[in-house]
Structure formats: structure tokens, C-alpha cells
Amino acid sequence: MPRGIDLDLSSGLKRCPGCKSEKALEHFFKSTQTMHGYSVYCKPCEHVRHNEWRKKNLKRMAAHSRKWREANPTLARDHSLKTRYGLELGGYDKLLAQQNGCCAICNSSDAGGRGILHVDHCHSTGRIRGLLCHGCNVSLGHFNHDV
Numbered sequence: 001m002p003r004g005i006d007l008d009l010s011s012g013l014k015r016c017p018g019c020k021s022e023k024a025l026e027h028f029f030k031s032t033q034t035m036h037g038y039s040v041y042c043k044p045c046e047h048v049r050h051n052e053w054r055k056k057n058l059k060r061m062a063a064h065s066r067k068w069r070e071a072n073p074t075l076a077r078d079h080s081l082k083t084r085y086g087l088e089l090g091g092y093d094k095l096l097a098q099q100n101g102c103c104a105i106c107n108s109s110d111a112g113g114r115g116i117l118h119v120d121h122c123h124s125t126g127r128i129r130g131l132l133c134h135g136c137n138v139s140l141g142h143f144n145h146d147v
Contacts, residue, residue, distance in 0.1 A: 014038060018045030085119050085128055092119070095131050104130030105140075113137075 013022045018041045028038040029046060039046055054061055069076040081087040087095075096117065102109050103117060111117045113134030120129045120137065132140065 014042075016040075016042040016045055018042065018049070081119060085121055086126065087119065087128060092131075095119075095128070099131055103133035103136050105132055105136040108133050108135075 012025055014025055014028055014036075015022050016028075021042075023042050025038055027042045029043060030037060031039045034040065041049060077092065078087075078089045081092055082089065099117075103111075104120065111133050117131035117133060118137040120132045120140065121127060122129060
């Protein structure tokens, strides 16, 4: 590949300026910001660059995340539940509707605590058992999660 040219469409290779190696296009993220449609750096180099940027901009990242969560509380909750429990988007609301908005153990509609029912799950299998009020969730913890 001639010097100064980082992409040869005929060969399907692109040079990464980070690791200085030629790689197949599948090793680069797609990008609408470049003429050729691929990111400048290969995926591993892009990850390194992104992590370095994040470390230097932690306060900025935290402020951005906080602002997004405040503007999108339902999406933020759904994302958190997906990450923690594997619960699909809208899954919490479906469980809540199935339980008629009540605790799965005591049938109380008062969630207590932070005001939302807690996701009860088996700690060994990760299987979701239902939604619990704060009192029942704490009590189950005191019973060493033995239903």
C-alpha cells in the first residue's frame, strides 16, 4: 500500500495508525464520519484510545450519564435491570402487571424503601422469581435467600 493511503478497497485491507499494521476491514468499526466508511483505528486500538479518554474525563462522563439518566428514567431502569438480571426491556412492567402491582409474597401495594418493588432472583441460577416489597426482600435476605 503506498505511503499516506490507509485504505485499499481492492484488497480489502486498511492500515491502522495505532498499531501500524494492515488488517481486514472487519477489524475496523463502521463510521459515517470518514470518506471510506470505516473508523481510523482498528477495534483493539479504538478500545485503548476510548479507555484512555474515559480515564481522563471521568467527571465529564459521570455528568453526562447522570443527565441522561435524569432525562430517561424508564430507559435507565430498564438498562440497569437488563444488566443486573437479564430482564428484557419492559420486563419489569410486565412482571408488575402480572402481580397486579403488588408484592409477590405479602400482596402489599406499598413498595416501601425507595418506592419500587425489588427484583427477587435466585442467587445460584439467576432465575427471576418475582417482585418484592422492601420488607419481604430484606426478610428473605435474613433467611439466607431460602424461599
